[in-house]
Amino acid sequence: MKIAVYNCREDEASLFETYGKEYDVELSLSPLPPTPETASLAEGCDAVDIITTPVGRELIDIWHSYGIKAIATRTVGYEHVDYKYAAELGISVSNVSYTPHTVAEYTVMAMLMSIRKMKTILTRYMGQDFSLKDIRGKELCNMTVGVIGTGKIGETVIKNLSGFGCRILAYDIYQKDSVKALAEYCDLDTLYRESDLITLHTPATEETCHMINKKTIHSMKDGVILINMARGVLIETADLIEALESGKISAAALDVVEGESAIYYKDFKYKPVGHHEMAILQAMPNVLMTPHTAFFTDEAVGDMVRYSIEHCVNTVRNGR
Incomplete structure (x- = not known):
């Protein structure tokens, strides 16, 4: 199983490596945001992992053509994803929770x-x-x-x-x-x-x-x-x-x-x-x-990375 990770920050890379091994998944890490121009980074993958960049129909269509089955946003909010359209195409969309x-x-x-x-x-x-x-x-x-x-x-x-x-x-x-x-x-x-x-x-x-x-x-x-x-x-x-x-x-x-x-x-x-x-x-x-940093702790970022991978695994491998 392979996941394309967009907007991967330097502070997240080691966490993705750790949890990627734990869940036995291959990860393609990129600092670039998800756009129609960068959509090809997800080719050959089963799922994508994003943050806050808006994801609309055009991008979802491209990912669907690649066979993407899950979009995981490692944020609590998910209004930046057209999740209703994704659902019409059979693509699961999830957000994460982290330590309150x-x-x-x-x-x-x-x-x-x-x-x-x-x-x-x-x-x-x-x-x-x-x-x-x-x-x-x-x-x-x-x-x-x-x-x-x-x-x-x-x-x-x-x-x-x-x-x-x-x-x-x-x-x-x-x-x-x-x-x-x-x-x-x-x-x-x-x-x-x-x-x-x-x-x-x-x-x-x-x-x-x-x-x-x-x-x-x-x-x-x-x-x-x-x-x-x-x-x-x-x-x-x-x-x-x-x-x-x-x-x-x-x-x-x-x-x-x-x-x-x-x-x-x-x-x-x-x-x-x-x-x-x-x-x-x-x-x-x-x-x-402050620049939307209330969430930014070691514990919360770890939760965000882990749970986003977990959703992709549950959707692709376990069908839930």
Whole structure:
């Protein structure tokens, strides 16, 4: 059995080698993204392993002609793959899960950095400005934190937060008894109205697209803090900027942003990024931005590689 691996980073290569031997598969590793021009890298393979590059009908058709039986994306999200069309052709599409601690711990770090104004403190320190003006923070124990989405990551965030002594509100269409022991489930209107800090842990769907918008922001507390470690499309970016400029939202921490796919994981040191809204957000002292790296730990990357190979093996060898 042979798998074509696209967008293989240097830090993943040794993991692919290790798990390739464990599952007894031949791997064709390439740093190139999957496109119609690079589709031939999968010729002679049984499956392909990708990350976040969009995969549409044209590419799927080419892979189908090569006899590809499985597309594994080593990401939690899979909206970048036309999985419905792939299914029509009999090609299995899968995503991966990985340890929820990686994003959950990063989320709490982002919360603490936001309420303690760490971006301003660190920026000033680099310029040898050690003054205290405008950097007085808040204590998490005295805040009400709203967690939207209580899947594996959201629930782990809640478990982590329980040690800080803050009040925790939660929203999800599927409620868990394990979460009820630590947080209070409520409707979104209540969560928006009563939370001092709101963190998003929900997938990108038609229903959740731009769930944070001018209307929902208006219903939030003045000075609310917003954390997004999930998907950029959950927030209407223009409305976020307007709320930050007016002070309705006092701070934000964003590991994701709309339109990031053409930018993140690339080096733009010596050329314009070409994302005006990102440039505005990045310039704000009260906005902490990171390039979709909340997932990036040894443990999580290992899970992503292992489970993507495992799916291909299960589909091709075991027919499931």
